[in-house]
Amino acid sequence: MPELAEVFFHSSHWKAACGERFDVAWFHSQPRCCRELDAATLVASIDSAQLLSGYTHGKRMLFAFSGNRFLEVHLGMTGSLHRLQPDHEELKHDHLALRSSRSLLVFRDPRQFGRLALHETDDGELPGWWKDLPPQPHDRAFTRKRFHLLLQRRDKAIVKSLLLQQELFPGVGNWMADEILWRARLKPDRRLGTLKDAERNALFKELRWVCREALRIIGKDYSDPPKQWLFTHRWRDGGICPVSGVPLRRDTIGGRTTCWSPEVQL
DNA sequence: GAGCCTGTTCGGGC
DNA sequence: GGCCCGAACAGGCT
Numbered sequence A: 001m002p003e004l005a006e007v008f009f010h011s012s013h014w015k016a017a018c019g020e021r022f023d024v025a026w027f028h029s030q031p032r033c034c035r036e037l038d039a040a041t042l043v044a045s046i047d048s049a050q051l052l053s054g055y056t057h058g059k060r061m062l063f064a065f066s067g068n069r070f071l072e073v074h075l076g077m078t079g080s081l082h083r084l085q086p087d088h089e090e091l092k093h094d095h096l097a098l099r100s101s102r103s104l105l106v107f108r109d110p111r112q113f114g115r116l117a118l119h120e121t122d123d124g125e126l127p128g129w130w131k132d133l134p135p136q137p138h139d140r141a142f143t144r145k146r147f148h149l150l151l152q153r154r155d156k157a158i159v160k161s162l163l164l165q166q167e168l169f170p171g172v173g174n175w176m177a178d179e180i181l182w183r184a185r186l187k188p189d190r191r192l193g194t195l196k197d198a199e200r201n202a203l204f205k206e207l208r209w210v211c212r213e214a215l216r217i218i219g220k221d222y223s224d225p226p227k228q229w230l231f232t233h234r235w236r237d238g239g240i241c242p243v244s245g246v247p248l249r250r251d252t253i254g255g256r257t258t259c260w261s262p263e264v265q266l
Numbered sequence B: 001g002a003g004c005c006t007g008t009t010c011g012g013g014c
Numbered sequence C: 001g002g003c004c005c006g007a008a009c010a011g012g013c014t
Helices: A004-015 A039-046 A144-151 A159-163 A174-183 A197-221
Strands: A021-027 A049-057 A060-065 A069-074 A080-084 A094-099 A104-108 A115-120 A249-253 A256-260
Touching (some): A004 A049, A004 A060, A004 A197, A039 A069, A039 A115, A144 A197, A159 A174, A174 A256
Antiparallel strands (some): A021 A094, A049 A060, A060 A069, A069 A115, A080 A104, A249 A256
């Protein structure tokens, strides 16, 4: 379930191997998620390279290797990163594995909606496009002023769809958007033009709160958030709103399964 | 076996 | 131009 905090958690597995020197143990270029990556280039770039650091931004990850190489990873719907014993055997959907004397770093992705890409810079600095990514909702640079600017001239947009736009709110995915709207007490199909100032401010507040708390709780060790969150109750039909005690609704809004609480969200 | 799905992209349409 | 929707991608789970 890779949204902001889950992505951070997965990245921490590979980051734990920083300093180790890797070879490509195997790579399968046929799966859709690997097609951008040329096998020969990958081997030439990563073989004997040292993992220097790992970064996340929203749902994206970037791993820096010696030789000014960067491996970009997106987990899509079902991707995951693992750090295993060096001799761990290959499983069915393990498309890429890097091996050091101490670790096997695996990229796994059954549905192949993820993405791997390789980048190079002249000086080992982070690629310019990475530095230019917009601020994440939990970043200091994501100010109230910026938030209100993002909402301007989008009066017809549906608030749930808006929250899922990665170029605006990097890292927010389907469950996070539902959690944010539930806490802000906004019906997910509201058009931005109908939001009053107080509602916009509530949205801003809960957006940042959910991103920060998710990172703190899930990003740390993949714990589930407390039962007071919508999170625990949203996954299947029959859930009960932890605030109102009324059954939750599940509808398709903005093309996505959306769980919301009719008594609470107006 | 049918239906559902935590993400992204693309084409069509208003 | 902005934004919507639906389809497509592919496999695991219920």
